[in-house]
Amino acid sequence: MGGKYKSVLVLIGFVWMMMVVRVASNNYGDALSKCILFFEGQRSGKLPSTQRMTWRKDSALHDGFDIGVDLVGGYYDAGDNVKFSFPMAFTITTLAWSLLEFGHHMKSEYQNAADALKWGTDYLLKATSVPGTVVALVGDPYSDHACWERPEDMDTARTSYVVNTTHPGSDVSAEIAAALAASSLVFKSTDYGYSQTLLERAHQVYHFADQNRGNYDFSLEVVCPFYYCDGSGYMDELLWGAAWLYKATKDQHYWKFIVENIQYQEYNFAAFGWDSKYAGTNVLLSRLKSATHSPNPFVQYADKFVCSVLPESPSKSVSYSPGGLLNIPGESSNTQRVTAFSFLLLVYSRYMTRANNRPVECGNNVVATPSRLAQLAKSQVDYLLGSNPLKMSYMVGYGTYFPSKIHHRGSTLPSIDNYPKQIKCRDGDSYFRSTYPNPNQLIGAIVGGPDINDQYNDSRSAYVQSEPTTYINAPFVGVLAYFKSYPS
Ligand SMILES: *[C@@H]1O[C@H](CO)[C@@H](O)[C@H](O)[C@H]1NC(C)=O
Numbered sequence: 001m002g003g004k005y006k007s008v009l010v011l012i013g014f015v016w017m018m019m020v021v022r023v024a025s026n027n028y029g030d031a032l033s034k035c036i037l038f039f040e041g042q043r044s045g046k047l048p049s050t051q052r053m054t055w056r057k058d059s060a061l062h063d064g065f066d067i068g069v070d071l072v073g074g075y076y077d078a079g080d081n082v083k084f085s086f087p088m089a090f091t092i093t094t095l096a097w098s099l100l101e102f103g104h105h106m107k108s109e110y111q112n113a114a115d116a117l118k119w120g121t122d123y124l125l126k127a128t129s130v131p132g133t134v135v136a137l138v139g140d141p142y143s144d145h146a147c148w149e150r151p152e153d154m155d156t157a158r159t160s161y162v163v164n165t166t167h168p169g170s171d172v173s174a175e176i177a178a179a180l181a182a183s184s185l186v187f188k189s190t191d192y193g194y195s196q197t198l199l200e201r202a203h204q205v206y207h208f209a210d211q212n213r214g215n216y217d218f219s220l221e222v223v224c225p226f227y228y229c230d231g232s233g234y235m236d237e238l239l240w241g242a243a244w245l246y247k248a249t250k251d252q253h254y255w256k257f258i259v260e261n262i263q264y265q266e267y268n269f270a271a272f273g274w275d276s277k278y279a280g281t282n283v284l285l286s287r288l289k290s291a292t293h294s295p296n297p298f299v300q301y302a303d304k305f306v307c308s309v310l311p312e313s314p315s316k317s318v319s320y321s322p323g324g325l326l327n328i329p330g331e332s333s334n335t336q337r338v339t340a341f342s343f344l345l346l347v348y349s350r351y352m353t354r355a356n357n358r359p360v361e362c363g364n365n366v367v368a369t370p371s372r373l374a375q376l377a378k379s380q381v382d383y384l385l386g387s388n389p390l391k392m393s394y395m396v397g398y399g400t401y402f403p404s405k406i407h408h409r410g411s412t413l414p415s416i417d418n419y420p421k422q423i424k425c426r427d428g429d430s431y432f433r434s435t436y437p438n439p440n441q442l443i444g445a446i447v448g449g450p451d452i453n454d455q456y457n458d459s460r461s462a463y464v465q466s467e468p469t470t471y472i473n474a475p476f477v478g479v480l481a482y483f484k485s486y487p488s
């Protein structure tokens with residue numbers, strides 16, 4: 001056998017091995033780094049010298065000036081340039097929970113994740129700095145959505161909208177309280193003073209939410225046409241906020257509120273996302289001890305959540321695509337459910353493991369072990385990272401084949417570095433219609449994802465599929481950290 005021929009064979013064998021390795025295991029560490037980096041692309045305000053996603057620049061430096069409050073900073077929620085506090089706060093709560101449960105697996109990425117969290121909490125402190133008011137959004141969504149503009153170029157009205165005692169918003173306020181309480185736990189060991197500031201504010205904002213009851217979308221009709229109507233009402237946020245404050249303080253006042261309203265937790269066991277928090281509250285409370293309630297009733301409700309998600313369960317209430325992706329029909333940004341549900345499954349799997357490997361029983365002899373829950377979460381992660389019928393990664397910049405025309409203003413338009421002149425409101429249209437890939441990669445962005453038949457349109461106009469959001473990524477940070485440590 002000639003040497004040349006032999007080395008070709010060795011090379012073919014090597015390439016084949018690489019392919020097998022690639023198929024067998026994703027690089028969860030790489031995906032984790034990118035998943036966290038994404039948040040830098042969503043930053044609003046004055047960017048720090050440590051900014052790594054450098055095609056983004058300072059933007060919205062006068063936010064809040066219309067009401068005399070400094071509201072510079074925070075995150076744009078998705079592909080637009082409005083700062084919606086309600087989904088932003090949920091993003092921060094789930095990012096904090098990711099750090100609390102899985103932070104010890106993050107290693108060198110821990111600081112980046114904590115920085116992403118603090119970018120959010122710094123803003124939430126500003127949004128709640130005036131007692132008796134909570135900022136619900138900044139940026140007139142009508143004029144914002146009528147333009148295709150870079151955040152750095154914005155010339156649309158940056159109106160600040162607040163809820164107050166006469167125009168209340170218990171949902172947005174209690175979600176912010178949850179975010180601040182959860183984050184206070186993250187910073188407790190590294191920055192005690194900041195942690196205490198967050199916790200004190202959480203109490204104060206929760207009190208405001210509880211004492212001035214009402215849906216924020218009744219007070220601010222402007223949010224509903226832009227997706228962020230709180231269809232589930234505010235009780236789920238009051239309960240979720242109380243659960244986080246109870247976890248942070250062990251103050252029995254919060255536990256009492258939860259058990260007095262336990263029927264809400266029992267009926268709505270299957271819902272979890274920026275709009276409805278019930279399943280998350282049950283999973284969180286299932287692990288907390290109380291002197292007054294034994295056995296813990298939330299274990300049973302959290303079990304019912306698991307049985308509503310498991311593909312083999314007789315009480316399953318979600319769908320799965322032929323390729324295996326969890327799907328809630330009629331939803332926008334379906335991957336938000338995939339990442340949020342995977343996170344809860346994984347957290348609950350760990351709680352079950354610690355409870356002597358207790359399995360969940362779903363009836364018809366369907367019994368789910370803790371490892372079955374982790375396995376289901378892993379199948380969802382692997383699908384999103386490329387193990388799917390289209391062999392496509394749904395995270396921008398991960399793998400070799402991923403969405404190239406995401407619905408995102410900043411990503412679609414050239415960077416200030418390459419085109420310093422202002423691109424006015426409708427002058428962005430030609431970039432929107434372009435058949436070329438986006439000039440700036442929003443690394444780590446997970447898009448809304450494929451449809452129930454595993455099909456994906458890589459098109460800016462198909463925003464249900466091609467738009468990223470902060471609350472898709474936030475719970476995924478925790479999920480990826482876990483699989484970075486336990487890849488198989
Ligand atoms: C609450 O805000 C509304 C406008 O959204 C305003 O009309 C009202 O006067 C405010 N109430 C208080 C007590 O400041």
Ligand SMILES: *[C@@H]1O[C@H](CO)[C@@H](O)[C@H](O)[C@H]1NC(C)=O
Nearest residue numbers: 456457459461462463464465
């Ligand atoms: C996706 O693309 C197909 C074929 O181009 C088209 O028929 C369909 O309407 C598109 N769907 C969306 C949501 O844009």
